[in-house]
Amino acid sequence: MGAQQSAAGTAFDLRKLSPAVLRNAKPPRVILLTGLRLLSRLHGMEHGEISDAEFDLLVDEALEDVPAGVLEYADNVAFFVQDDPPPETPELLGIYDGVPLTERDSGAFSFVPPDTITLFKHPLIAYAEDREHLREEILVTIVHEIAHHYGIEEDRLHELGWG
Numbered sequence: 001m002g003a004q005q006s007a008a009g010t011a012f013d014l015r016k017l018s019p020a021v022l023r024n025a026k027p028p029r030v031i032l033l034t035g036l037r038l039l040s041r042l043h044g045m046e047h048g049e050i051s052d053a054e055f056d057l058l059v060d061e062a063l064e065d066v067p068a069g070v071l072e073y074a075d076n077v078a079f080f081v082q083d084d085p086p087p088e089t090p091e092l093l094g095i096y097d098g099v100p101l102t103e104r105d106s107g108a109f110s111f112v113p114p115d116t117i118t119l120f121k122h123p124l125i126a127y128a129e130d131r132e133h134l135r136e137e138i139l140v141t142i143v144h145e146i147a148h149h150y151g152i153e154e155d156r157l158h159e160l161g162w163g
Contacts, residue, residue: 074146076115080119094142144162
């Protein structure tokens with residue numbers, strides 16, 4: 001019941017998307033990836049506490065910690081960081097923009113721009129209690145948005161602990 005078919009036809013096991021697996025996996029570094037993850041509480045870190053370079057380093061560290069297999073079937077996805085989400089949705093931590101793999105027609109996705117995953121730096125910093133918590137939240141947000149790329153809905157992500 002936990003497996004879904006990817007666009008390539010290979011089963012992707014949702015049960016493997018658990019925080020315990022996430023903390024122990026070390027896949028190769030990924031530069032290109034590419035929903036909705038909301039800020040639900042503020043802890044008090046300030047934007048100035050984390051420089052752009054340090055935030056980028058935390059993103060790199062989080063990408064290294066994405067569980068093996070999670071990025072394996074990602075297709076035509078680009079990853080971005082912006083300081084803030086759109087003004088009408090200031091609570092966003094990240095967003096997936098694209099056509100999920102489960103909705104793609106295999107022949108119709110030639111020569112199209114990539115799907116995107118955007119992390120929003122300032123809300124992520126405001127959400128975090130400290131640097132380590134920020135790294136964990138970046139990781140959770142990346143996995144959450146990648147799951148949308150695979151066609152996993154918001155309710156299911158919350159059931160799995162990735163909401």
